[in-house]
Amino acid sequence: MPRKVSEKSAAAKKKPAKTKAGGSPGAKEKSPVGRPVASLAAQRPMFPEHDAESGIAGHAAGGTGTALVVTDVDNTVFDWVRYYTTAMQALFDRVHGITGIPVATLASESRDVFTRHGSIEYPFLIQELPSIAAHFDDDIDRILCEVVEPGRAAFMQAAESTLLPYPDVPEALAAFRKKFGTRIPLVALTDAPRYVAMWKLSKLGLLKYFDAVYGLPDPRIPTCGKAGRVKVDPEILLKHLQQSSFGFSGKIRILPDEYEKPGTRGLKTVLMDYELDETPEIRHRVVWIGDNPRKDIALGRKLGVTTLWAKYGVVTDKRLFELLHAFSPIENIHKNAAVEAVASGGAGQSSTAAVQPHEPDAALGSFAEFLQHLVAG
Secondary structure (H helix, E strand, O other): OOOOOOHHHHOOOOOOOOOOOOOOOOOOOOOOOOOOOOOOOOOOOOOHHHHHHHOHHHHHHHOOOOOEEEEOOEOOOEOHHHHHHHHHHHHHHHHHHHHOOOHHHHHHHHHHHHHHHOOOOOOOOHHHOHHHHHHOOOOHHHHHHHHHHHHHHHHHHHHOOOOOEOOOHHHHHHHHHHHHOOOOOEEEEEEEEHHHHHHHHHHOOOHHHOOEEEEEOOOOOOEEOOOOEEOOOHHHHHHHOOOOOOOOOOEEEEOOHHHOOOOOHHHHHHHHHOOOOOOHHHHOOEEEEEOOHHHHHHHHHHHOOEEEEEHHHOEOOHHHHHHHHHHOOHHHHHHHOOEOOOEOOEOOOOOHHHHOOOOOOEEEOOHHHHHHHOOOO
16 A cells, blocks of 8 residues: 555645656557656746746635636546547557457456556556466567557557547637636646656647646556566666656646545645635635546535536447456546446446536536636636
C-alpha cells in the first residue's frame, strides 16, 4: 500500500511525488509509450507568482463570480473508451499476427498486468505479458524489436482516427478563452499519469487552453531480474531521464497515487493551490466538470464546488464495454468510465439514476454547455 500523504502536506507547496513513466502504447516518437519522464518535482513551483500575475487570490477574496474551472479529461473532453478499446484491439491483433498467441490469452494476461500496476494505461504492457516472454524465451532484444515496436505502431495507427476531442470542445474552450482571457484559470485534473494526460491533451490540440495539469505519477520502467536489465529500448530509457511538457507553459502538478478520485484530496489540492478553499462561498465559485458520477460528481458535492456532470461521457455502447472488459478488471473500468449499460449478460439501458448516486448541480448534454454555468464577477 502506498504511504499516505496528508492534505496539509500536499498543499504546502513542497516537492510533489516523484514521477514514473506513462502513456498509451503508440509509436516510439509519437506516443508516450516508453517515454517516461523524470520527476517534475522541482520543475515548477506552485502558484505564488501565478496568483500575483492574475490576481487569483484577491479575486477569490473579493469577487462573487466564477473564479476557477477544473475539468476531468477522459470521457469529458474526448471519448476515451472508444479510443482506447479500438487501439488496444489493434495492438492485440498485431501481436497475435506476429506470435500466434490467441487474442483471448493476450487480453486475459493484460488484465493481470493492469491489476498489478494499478493502471489500465500501463504503457509497457507487451513486454510484461508472460506468453510473450515464453514465446521469445525471455530474449528482451527480440521482444522489443519483433513485437513491442510493431504492437506500438498498430496502437498508434488506430489511435489516429479515435483520439479526437468531442466535436464542440475546441470551439467551447476557444470561446471560454476569448470571453474570459486569463481571468478565470482552466485546470485539468485527471487520474491518468501526468505524462499520459499531457500527451493526450497535446494530441487532441487542447493543451494550449489550460493553465495547469494535475495528474498521477507515471508507471515504473519494467525490469528483468534474470537478465539484470530494463525491458525497454535504450533510446526510450534515455527519454525516461528527460523532462517533457510538450511545450506547455502552464503549471504541472504530480499528485500521489492515493489522491486518486473519488477521494477528495486531488481536487482539494487544486483549491488550496489557488487559494479557493477558505469558505463554502468561495468553493462554490469553482466549477468542476466530470463524467463519472461515482467519482467526479461525488467528490465535487463533498467539497461544495459547483459540480457539472458530463452526461454525454457515459458509456452506453455494449460492444465497447465488452471490449474494455476483455482486458481490464471491472474495478478499473469503473475507475476510468461511467458505464450505463452494465447488466450481466446484456447491454440493457439502465436509468440515469442507476449510475448517478450523487446529484450534480447540472447535467451537461455537451461540453459547451458548461459556458452557461459560468458567472461573471
